[in-house]
Amino acid sequence: MPSYKSFSDQDLLPFIRKGDEDAYGELYTRYYQPLYRSLRKYLRSDELSEDVAQNVFLKFWEQRAEPVIIREPSSWLFTMAKRQAFDLLRRASVEEAALSVILANYPSISESEPQILAKDYLNFIERILAQMPDLTAEVFRLCRQQHKSYEEAATLLGISRSTVKKHMIRSMSVLKDAAESELGISLAILLALLNIRP
DSSP, rough: OOOOOGSOOHHHHHHHHHOOOOHHHHHHHHHHHHHHHHHHHOOOOOOHHHHHHHHHHHHHTTTTTTTOOOOSHHHHHHHHHHHHHHHHHHHHHHHHHHHHHHHHTTTOOTSSHHHHHHHHHHHHHHHHTTTOOOOHHHHHHHIIOOOOOOOHHHHHHSOOOHHHHHHHHHHHHHHHHHIIIIIIOOHHHHHHHHHHHH
């Protein structure tokens, strides 16, 4: 196995494109922290910045064989990170406005009908979680329903923090698609209605 530390980014690319995880790991080591710091300036949130940085690297891995898209790794990573950060901020702005209108007109939770609706929403989330791998569902429950930090969840489950982040990205993506397609609402609004931290 070659030592990739002395390789340039361009030298790493052929190995990454062939699925070499060690070469990919070297690129991750080089750029994760700079990418995180760049995102932190835009998002002002440690957790959001970590999630977006992790998502950018996952996307890079998924698209590693597309030379037109990834010719210069560092440029691609920072461009994609900035784009995802701005998309997140735009969505947050729109959803915050929509959420404030919905919550202002939402009936009191003490009334029976909203209780039934909330129960239906909780059942919906549990149904979608039941379709996920057990570890992915458990990570969601710990981090979003029990408000554990990534570090706490990692300790409880005996896995690494980066593995927790990977499962969170997966669970949120699946729930987002399901909420939009089956309920016609965004995941952020669904979680806010149920008082689950998005």
